[in-house]
Amino acid sequence: MELPGPNASRRRFLKAALTVGGASALSACLDRFSEEPIPQGTDDPTSFPDRQFAWNDSLERDDHGNVVLPEHHLFVYLNYDGEAGSEGVPTATDREQLETALRTIERAYEWSNRGVVFDLSYSPAYFDRFEEPLPDSVDLPSPERLTPVDTPTLDEQDALLHLASDRSDALLAIEETLFATGDDAPDTLNGVDVAGRLSDVFTVDDRRTGFIGPGLPAANQDGVAGIPDNGPVPEESPLFMGFKAAFAGNQATEEYVTISTGPFAGSTTKHVARLRQELDKWYGENSHDDMVSKLFSPRHAESGAVEGVGENLGDHSGITDEIYERITETAEEFGVVGHAEKAARANRDAEGNVRTLRRHVESTDDDTASLQFPSLQQGISEFNAVQEAMNGTDIVAENPAIKPRVKNGIFRYVFVQNRGNFLVPPRSLRAFPTSTGDAPAEQ
Ligand code: HEM
Known part of the structure; x- marks a missing residue:
């Protein structure tokens, strides 16, 4: 896929830029959208929900009260890449670097559709490095094949960072800044100083992108394998199959999916499939x-x-x-x-x-x-x-x-x-939790 020309619609351009990824896609966005600032966030941790996945109160609603997800999504699959000598177990320093990097995102972008919402979750393979198993209050088996007709690749990376925004240039900027290495890594993100990078503690194993919203599937159906050439996706559809989904009445609430007991109270589990x-x-x-x-x-x-x-x-x-x-x-x-x-x-x-x-x-x-x-x-x-x-x-x-x-x-x-399969720990445990639900800081 290539970046569309300057005449492409704003939304189509933002969608293509995220799919293409990389520094040149970000710089094309900066050229085009420099006059449209993205709202900055805050360094007040109390203004963020305790549960990382508690996005709904800060997201928009449609005329019927259904949650409107941000239009662009980035799924970054990560492996822990800890300090030499840590024997594969994250150290207090790693934890601090990671927390500081995540706070950089929060300081840089408002927690909303027009800013960025995100959660960082951990796989069973991540928790396997600790001597103690996860508590019984956490139901997190390794992923497995679940249909009789598919043989999927099982994702066993350590962690998954899922970011979402109406401004894919914010997601690209986070990637290009917080995963950068070397002396020429940018030292600001949306105008705030970078403190701590994700590349200090993680290696990227895979990046996957997504989009949703009326008009976007139709605008992005040309030349895509799996969609006929005659462009059948209806203009107003938010999904490729031509229908709307995720009605409020058929969705669990965030409260309902929360693990309420044990050391991981405030977490939820996250299954992520790619079809x-x-x-x-x-x-x-x-x-x-x-x-x-x-x-x-x-x-x-x-x-x-x-x-x-x-x-x-x-x-x-x-x-x-x-x-x-x-x-x-x-x-x-x-x-x-x-x-x-x-x-x-x-x-x-x-x-x-x-x-x-x-x-x-x-x-x-x-x-x-x-x-x-x-x-x-x-x-x-x-x-x-x-x-x-x-x-x-x-x-x-x-x-x-x-x-x-x-x-x-x-x-x-x-x-x-x-x-x-992943566990989304509460915000207080989001930086390398142990299997017993601690995240010990440097003394
Ligand atoms: C391209 C793939 C898919 C499309 C287009 C799709 C679309 C839809 C639509 C239109 C509905 C009805 C409206 C709603 O309740 O939101 C629905 C419901 C649902 N879908 Fe999917 N879906 C897809 C894949 C999946 C997969 C892989 C699962 C995994 C189990 C799944 C689970 C569900 C569930 C749990 C409901 C709600 C049923 C209820 O409790 O009322 N869907 N989907």
Whole structure:
């Protein structure tokens, strides 16, 4: 992928710059957006939420009260690269360098869509270096294959830094400044002095990018593998598949996904999958009603519940318990089952609360349509249960018309490439926590 020319729209330019990455993309942004300052943050730690993933109160809402994620996302997969002689266990100095680097981001950018929100999470492989295991209050197994039809690469890097902003130039500047090494590394970030760099303690293993928002998928569909050449993605859609997702009524609250007991109280678990999308058949074979049947439920298609991209649904997808409890009957009657109605079967607790908070975004990394899919929940087993419900193995077993990748929700169109599991500790433990929930500082 290359940077678009100066006539490209502002949003398309910002999207392309992040995907391309690097110093030249940042400098092209600086040329174009130097007149549009990004609001600075603060050095008052009490103004930030205790839970790193508590983004929602600071993010915008749409007309229906649904959270509007920032348009650009950067996922930086990191390996700990500690002090010589530390025997792989982070030292108090590493911890201080990391905390100082993270505070540099907070001082440089407002915690909002127009500034930057972020969280830093740690994998089971990271915690393995400590003698003590994680406490029972933390449900964080190693990642595994979770569908019968995919063989993903398992992400076992130590940590994942997930940053999001409407200004991708802020994300590029963070990368180019805080991961820089050597004497010519920039010494300011958005006008604030840099204190501590992420490159002091981490090596970057992988960088993945994402975007979301009405208009962006349509503007970025040309020349992308997995999307037909005739540009079928509707102009107003926030996602490549042509529909809106993540309605407030079908999302867990941040409170709900919080681990409330033990030394990691204030944490959550984060499953992050990367899926490749192959939408030639999606757009080639399906009418609007077929798409609604496969994404939501055939009952939605029957009642005409979803107009266009689904803006009319307001703050709830309409997947009720009546709908998902009748799924066996639906499968028999229609010979097809919907993605959301399948997943919903395991996505409610006994009181009817939604269990997972999904923050998924699209991607054209490697010029291929894909989805970066983070899901937050109290424990990874909850995610695994939701994935199993989405697999629909029970439905496939009973309905000859439905096969693992045929008429089984959206399985024909999505292919899981990567899976990783992470713990997002509270802000107070975000710099190299030990497995027992300490982060000892230098005495
Ligand atoms: C390209 C891929 C995907 C697309 C386009 C997509 C789209 C959607 C849509 C339109 C809905 C209904 C609206 C809503 O509740 O937000 C939905 C619901 C849902 N999806 Fe996905 N999704 C995708 C992948 C996944 C994956 C990989 C999972 C993993 C388990 C997943 C889990 C869920 C869950 C849990 C719900 C909510 C069901 C409920 O409890 O009501 N989705 N998705």
